[in-house]
Amino acid sequence: MSLEGRLSINLATTRGSWGFAEAVDGCLRHGITAIAPWRDQVEAIGLKEAARIVEANGLKVTGLCRGGMFPAEDKAGLQAKIDDNKRAVDEAAALNADCLVLVVGGLAGASKNMPEARKQVADGIAAILPYAREVGMPLAIEPLHPMYAADRACVNTLSQSLDLCVELGEGVGVAVDVYHVWWDPELATQIARAGQMGAILAHHICDWLVPTTDLLLDRGMMGDGVIDLPAIRRMVEEAGFHGPQEVEIFSRDNWWKRPGDEVLSTCIERFETVC
Template structure:
């Protein structure tokens, strides 16, 4: 493992409740953070072109755009609407010169119990946007989510399953490795080796014990049980030399703290425990 992690990127959801995208860009500049990963709702609030100019002028690297995906739907019209929405997300990612569009692929449609059908819709949805993304030079990063999100957020739950999709779909599709979602997987080391150069993004936070909310109780790096440096070493061994993107959803802790304090803590923990 290298002596220090790759550069730090701020996923803007880390200070979702405190700051606009404009404030996030300015905050990164103040704290010496050189990467940023916006969420599309805050991007829409700011305006894509205005945000792109501000990011360029500040010298930030856009490590990803959150998020595309959410492909499954109850009917064909819904599936087509989701594909169209993903193409808009690709356009936004291209405007920002983002290193990838992160795909949180979606779970089963409301009322469904057909997991295999939802997974097939995900495969078909990514296939339907892949050529569009290739033309726009926007890599698609499938992010497997922890199995607790299989029903409603992502029916792709292991790195191995995400890589199976990459194998099937071909060029232009890779993976985002988020330690929060994959740390538990007994096949993780094997699948990171399999991923190789297809690792497009590396996300960090921590798993708290106990976790009080499945979605909104992520920990700051070093406050939980994940061996973040160990996973980073495995990812780097495959040639990943990109950003460590901190992505913390924390409704009762970090979202309630002053955003500058959050960013100072991110910078300190990135240097000491990532």
């Protein structure tokens, strides 16, 4: 059965072996026609060339990673973040991405003021939203696991993310990444809520290893950990999202050390058997 429309590879997954062009070639060799690149990977090859490669190969870009990181120590810093996010919107549009994924950011500097960080996130998204609407680029808020609340994302549950969607209005949705939300006792309720809102823009998959040796760079291949991937997939599909499942694996000491073709063949095998 064709993988088209079913499986996407976030290019973080093959970061250990390949840059943008090599990853595209590898995906095409394996029959994968959907990708999600990172901004630094696009920058390395150049936005114009990345867009040319996407168009020439008829690729679907399920998301661009990442915008966000809004909280700052002063108004000038926040404005710089807003300006960078507008550039990210332009990059996502040039790649014809389904969405720009937002990892919203944590506490700024030495701050311990979490309510202020969350306010800056809402203000920052509100500041770029009119521009994103103008160019037709949906913004996908990705709640991150609470272990990242201080440094990467002060929005940690789907409930928080969807509340922001309600506050901000049209053009904002969520990215459901199993690594970050699998533990949430409200997961089923909030995925159903997201479906009612039409807010699910992306579905990211990997696995949570036990033990996990690095909280950022030791994600597992699907089937190697404790996440009930089929159950979450059913929730997402019942909520109305039928886009590709996007494999996103950060694995410094395992998968990033393996040949890219081995990584992709394993992704496909696990996608077909355990997801």
